[in-house]
Amino acid sequence: MQATSGTRFEDRRDHAMISLLLDGGLRISEPANLQVVDVDLDVFDAVPVTGKGGKARAVQFDAKAGKALERYLRERRSNKAAGTTEALWLGQRGALSFWGVEERLKVRAAQAGVENLRAHRFRHTVAADVL
DSSP states (O other), rough: OGGGGGGSHHHHHHHHHHHHHHHHHTTTTTHHHHGGGGOTTTTTTTEEEEEEEOEEEEEEEEEEHHHHHHHHHHHTSSSSTTTGGBBBBTTTTTEEOHHHHHHHHHHHHHHOOOSSOHHHHHHHHHHHHHO
């Protein structure tokens, strides 16, 4: 994920977001709905998500994704929008919506030279890895 390897706030956020999408095979709406309190890296290696049909489940992530989340959370604390919302993912004007998460994925895919990337492809990747 060289497209997100920088040290700027956006790099850290996008790297953590993509790591979680890829590691957990999340639907695009699931990370968009996460709150800061959902991520407790001292106790858990999973985040609670509510999926299709209102079904709740815990989605595990590996150490790399955990480290990416830890770096992002450190950067998030100093973001000016951090005090205005408990949403995990912050943009320039506050919480990132579903569309904001999708847009960040498109931007990073374009930077990496990957065409037509959608979060659902990550779900397929996770399923193939499990099998």
